[in-house]
Structure formats: C-alpha cells, structure tokens
Amino acid sequence: MKRRHLFLSMVLTLTLSACAQTKFTALEQQQISIQDPTLFEQYEAFTVDFGAMRDKDYSFPLPVGKAKMGTDNNVEIETTKGDAVKAMFGGVVRLSKSISSFGNVIVVRHDNGLETVYGNNAENLVKSGDHVKAGQTIAIVGGSNGRYYCDFAIMVNGSRINPETIISLESHRLRKQTLLYEKTSSWKVKISVLRGPRLEESNTAASQWWCYPLAGAKVISGYGRRGGRSHSGVDLKTKPNDEIRAAFDGEVVFSAKYAGYGNLIRILHGNGLETYYSHNSKNLVKVGDKVKAGDVIALTGRTGRATTEHLHFETRINGKAYDPSRYFDHQKHTIREKAFHKTRNGYVVKR
Numbered sequence: 001m002k003r004r005h006l007f008l009s010m011v012l013t014l015t016l017s018a019c020a021q022t023k024f025t026a027l028e029q030q031q032i033s034i035q036d037p038t039l040f041e042q043y044e045a046f047t048v049d050f051g052a053m054r055d056k057d058y059s060f061p062l063p064v065g066k067a068k069m070g071t072d073n074n075v076e077i078e079t080t081k082g083d084a085v086k087a088m089f090g091g092v093v094r095l096s097k098s099i100s101s102f103g104n105v106i107v108v109r110h111d112n113g114l115e116t117v118y119g120n121n122a123e124n125l126v127k128s129g130d131h132v133k134a135g136q137t138i139a140i141v142g143g144s145n146g147r148y149y150c151d152f153a154i155m156v157n158g159s160r161i162n163p164e165t166i167i168s169l170e171s172h173r174l175r176k177q178t179l180l181y182e183k184t185s186s187w188k189v190k191i192s193v194l195r196g197p198r199l200e201e202s203n204t205a206a207s208q209w210w211c212y213p214l215a216g217a218k219v220i221s222g223y224g225r226r227g228g229r230s231h232s233g234v235d236l237k238t239k240p241n242d243e244i245r246a247a248f249d250g251e252v253v254f255s256a257k258y259a260g261y262g263n264l265i266r267i268l269h270g271n272g273l274e275t276y277y278s279h280n281s282k283n284l285v286k287v288g289d290k291v292k293a294g295d296v297i298a299l300t301g302r303t304g305r306a307t308t309e310h311l312h313f314e315t316r317i318n319g320k321a322y323d324p325s326r327y328f329d330h331q332k333h334t335i336r337e338k339a340f341h342k343t344r345n346g347y348v349v350k351r
C-alpha cells in the first residue's frame with residue numbers, strides 16, 4: 001500500500017513550472033532570491049546528495065504533523081495548536097513577514113541550494129537575515145476553529161518543486177538519493193535522480209516476504225525474565241520518529257493506544273505469526289489495512305510505559321509471546337529462515 005511512492009523518484013524526471021511569482025510580489029521575490037553565485041548564476045545545474053546528510057542536517061517541519069499534498073506543489077501539514085514549526089535544513093532567513101496570500105510566512109534559503117517556505121504561521125520567531133539550524137523552531141503554527149496547519153513548500157530558483165521528490169510525506173523522511181537540478185529557463189527546473197533511493201530499494205526488492213522491523217536498530221532489552229520482570233518482546237532502538245516497518249505481509253488488527261504499550265499496532269500474518277509494534281509516536285495504518293512486508297506502519301516514540309524512544313517488538317502465535325530472536329537475527333537484521341517452512345503459499349512458522 002505504501003510502495004506506489006517509492007518508485008516515483010527512481011524513474012521520474014519532472015519538468016516543473018513556476019508558480020511562486022503568483023504568490024510573492026516582485027519585491028518579495030527579489031528579497032528571497034538574493035543572488036547566490038554557487039547556484040544557477042555560474043552553473044546551469046547543481047546536485048544535492050540527500051543520502052549523505054546526517055540526522056541533524058534535516059528535520060520535517062512539524063515532526064508529529066499529518067502531511068498532505070495541496071494543489072500547488074504545497075503541503076499542508078496539520079497538527080495541534082501551539083506546535084512549533086522547524087527549519088528543514090540549515091540556512092539563512094530570506095523573508096519573514098505577513099503577506100495576504102500566506103499570512104505570516106517565512107522563507108529560508110538553505111546552503112544546499114533549496115529554499116523552503118513556511119506559511120500560515122500564528123507567529124514568526126525569526127527575522128530576515130537570521131541564520132537557522134535544521135530543526136530549529138522558527139514559528140508557531142497557525143489556524144483557527146480547531147484546524148492548525150503549516151502551508152509548506154520547497155523552491156528551487158524561485159519555482160516550487162514537488163516536495164515528494166525529496167521527502168516521503170508518509171514517513172516524514174528524506175529520500176536517500178542524489179538529485180540533479182538543472183535550469184531549463186528562467187523559472188523552470190528539471191529534476192532527475194542521479195543515485196538512489198537506496199533505503200526504499202533495500203526494503204522492497206531485496207526483502208520480499210520479510211522485513212526487519214527497524215533498520216539499523218540495536219537491542220537495548222532482550223526478551224524474557226530479567227530482574228523479576230517478564231519482558232514479552234524485544235526493545236529495539238535507533239532514533240525518535242524512525243520508520244517502523246511491517247515484518248511480513250498481513251492485516252492490521254489493532255491500531256490504537258493500549259495501556260503501557262502506548263500507541264500499539266498488531267498485525268496478523270499469513271505465516272502464523274502475529275507481530276506487535278509498540279510505544280510508537282504515531283501509528284500510520286488503521287485496523288483492516290492490508291500491509292506488505294517492508295511497508296512503513298508507524299514512527300518510533302516513547303508513548304506508554306517507556307523511558308526512551310524505541311520499538312517494543314513482539315512475535316506471538318495464538319496470543320502467546322515467543323522470543324523474537326527465534327525469527328530474527330538482531331545483529332545481522334535478517335530473518336532466521338530455519339524457523340520457517342516454505343510451502344506452496346509462502347512461508348509458515350515452524351512449531
């Protein structure tokens with residue numbers, strides 16, 4: 001269900017037309033597009049290697065917001081009143097003011113050549129010329145009547161580009177790829193993928209019938225009895241709001257808050273297992289959804305009884321918990337094929 005976006009950026013070459021000038025006056029556009037000789041002034045093209053960025057180089061503007069595409073290459077990121085709007089990358093504030101079509105708007109020019117636009121703010125917290133870091137709070141989200149959202153856009157050379165070429169609106173993460181931006185006319189940019197996306201590829205084509213639920217995770221607490229407490233799963237840690245993926249194909253049978261589990265997802269798989277994913281900051285699937293192994297189903301958090309952001313992962317058969325390391329190798333992040341029988345219809349768990 002989530003795969004349709006994954007291939008988008010691999011094959012797509014987009015020619016995008018300008019629309020920013022319909023939103024900003026000429027003077028405002030001039031303020032935004034202060035000449036930067038490293039961009040299209042000297043070269044007809046530049047590349048950005050998003051795959052090389054570190055976690056601290058990037059932030060989704062509203063990490064717990066729900067993002068959906070608007071009609072004009074903009075993204076509405078809906079959240080709750082008083083939430084903080086964060087700069088996507090480091091850069092310099094080119095504009096911070098109130099204009100009629102946006103309300104309070106901020107434009108940040110980033111060192112990588114992109115510009116990001118954050119509109120509909122209740123309050124701007126930075127001013128033109130300020131240097132900002134990725135993840136820095138730059139505004140308070142605006143709205144009314146219980147609906148609060150940031151009107152967000154990404155621009156290159158003054159043109160809005162499709163933000164899904166850079167980020168996944170579902171997982172909020174950067175696509176790990178290198179993009180080439182070429183100037184085709186004064187307000188047009190052509191975008192092509194030079195390399196990637198590697199993360200998504202490795203989690204779809206290669207894995208097929210299974211997927212390790214949290215790529216790159218370390219075990220911070222194993223299954224079983226320790227210190228008088230019985231642990232019904234394994235605790236896997238990477239970083240906050242990381243992508244949690246379905247371990248196998250299956251159907252979501254629970255997606256809600258549940259006591260100490262916090263935000264919990266349970267998926268029933270055809271191979272005889274049921275898997276639990278708990279403490280999520282956000283569940284991205286609902287009861288009845290059919291998922292494929294590798295689909296992003298939630299983001300890591302610390303809801304429920306948790307002292308740090310992590311994934312509490314369980315494997316159950318008929319409701320009884322078994323050690324997940326029977327099925328997954330947590331060091332190599334691979335499946336233990338010996339725990340399964342191959343049948344005509346796929347793999348079933350050995351009893």
Ligand SMILES: [Zn+2]
Nearest residue numbers: 233234235312
């Ligand atoms: Zn746990």
